[in-house]
Amino acid sequence: MNDRATTTLDQVARQAGVSPSTVSRILNGTAKVSDAKRARVEAAIAALNYRPNVMAQNLARGRSMTVGVVTQDIASPFYSESLKGIEAALADTGYAPLFVSGHWNEADEIERVALLVDRRVDGLIVLTGMLPDEILLETAERVPLVVTGRQLAAPRVFSLDIDHEAGAHTATLYLIGLGHRRIAHLAGVQGHPDARARLAGYRRALDDAGIAYDETLVVDAQFNEEGGVAAIEQLLERRTAFTAVFAANDQSATGARLALYRRGIAVPEQVSLVGFDDLPGSLYCTPPLTTVRQPAYQIGRTAALALLEMMDGKPAPELSLSVELVVRESACAYSQP
Amino acid sequence: MNDRATTTLDQVARQAGVSPSTVSRILNGTAKVSDAKRARVEAAIAALNYRPNVMAQNLARGRSMTVGVVTQDIASPFYSESLKGIEAALADTGYAPLFVSGHWNEADEIERVALLVDRRVDGLIVLTGMLPDEILLETAERVPLVVTGRQLAAPRVFSLDIDHEAGAHTATLYLIGLGHRRIAHLAGVQGHPDARARLAGYRRALDDAGIAYDETLVVDAQFNEEGGVAAIEQLLERRTAFTAVFAANDQSATGARLALYRRGIAVPEQVSLVGFDDLPGSLYCTPPLTTVRQPAYQIGRTAALALLEMMDGKPAPELSLSVELVVRESACAYSQP
């Protein structure tokens, strides 16, 4: 019947001939209400097509039923998988995720976090990013926090990181096992913690195999396709021989693959290629990319589940996520030319 | 000094020795306030580290400063570009986007929209999806609406669509111009409006060139990589000859490219391939994919800008977005075998 000018709880109460408190109790199941009244109220709700005003509920309850999620780029193929995991874990909990992007820029991130805190999010998830630990710690005093991609020990903080070093170690060792000795490494962005860890894994694998580290085989690269292209070109200019490439992430591996294609270098026949992340698209590269699988979706999901626990006042759960090498077709045994 | 237990506007007022109204006026610039008081209030705000409670503001103002965005899959490479556009357009307007996913499922979408309406979003953007027009129209009575991927004429509704038919027509004509006569079409999901329009463009191009439509060359495909793989396999089983493939979107084109690779069919030497969308990754396929560029980012951005206008009470702006063929390396002239 009614429509415009949304109906309020008071109207429902009046229509049903009960007090607002009673309507509220029925809505929230906060107390027993006689069947007679319940029926009248439910009829009124239906008749008026009443829907509670979430903003008002939030204010009264002092909770926003919102969790803030700081990502770097909402369109990133890697992080958007995590967002999906967060979304899935939060579905039907009453909490809605509020996604904001920091654009790999500390100032932006700080601003976004402030924005989220102002909106009184009940919890916060920070996916990697550039925020200094102190800011995170400070923020954690106002709101339960889950942070990925780093270790941060503090009350009301849950951090969730995978072992990048081990992943890189495995990948490199795999290439070595295939007979490769001259393995180039696209090392990601200088100073990025993930990049550092992956380089360390690469070096340890070489060490393990008694292969000398050759810095002419290592080149920095942006963590995107363009970075991969540029890195390969740089490598080729150096005229160092290499029979395999281990890229610090799949996007740069994809760029590398294209650059090799452009030079007429066959993958994997002439150069083997291994990535890191296992993006959804990596399965559909030509050839499908052998890579270290980072469970992005699970990371998001786990982060959200942990946050839910913390928002419930429970301690953060103990959980660990592991990386694994997924062997596809972009790397093969080295064959003496 | 103070920290825990967030400080309120009343506390600021007390500390500054003014009334809450005055503080509010300073915060919002709603009225002139004497310099003396302004200074005292600003000092108090700084001293107490006061930040307004957005929930309370929202309730009092009757606006949530939030816009709902319904997408289908937050990790979709295509739609996430649009989300990015929305995010960019909304940045620094005070509005925050609330992203929800419908998963290409009408029931889910209906539920999500209800959720957003309950949260009292000030505006709503629906990116394509399966919602029936009636529901959209009904929703538009409660909140300004922007919808992409369809035409919907109604007050407080802005619809934004690109010409899929024309795009497909251009792509197909391009292939014909290259000398191809047997052009297969991966037609997307049966019944999907975009799929229908693109098929129509394909047919019209054939018509224009006087090429008879051959239904053995057309095969349905999911709009993802797997769909492309399956479609090519199906096509190959049919044993119909073809020298080019026009895929209804880039993801299925990518799948197609992999399936061809698996069968040892070279792209573009033996089969030319054209997609639709121009996903960010399509530039890095091997070979880079020739495709019809759909300005996903612009679509999102434009949608958000239009919504801002509407939320301001202004009429929806008139705007049109165009598609264009971007020629890369996955298609080449047909050479008599």
Next chain:
DNA sequence: TTGATATTTGAAAGCGCTTTCAATAAACAA
């Protein structure tokens, strides 16, 4: 000066809910 007009301020009433507290009604034991 004085009266009229324009400015700056504060009191108080919401915004639409939740929740405490006390009153009323129902159920029980003695």
Next chain:
DNA sequence: TTGTTTATTGAAAGCGCTTTCAAATATCAA
């Protein structure tokens, strides 16, 4: 029956802000 205990209910006070309205003060013309 009557006094207790327990289960339902409603009144009212918030939640933290905005905004109307009227009072208080300042400004101006005469």
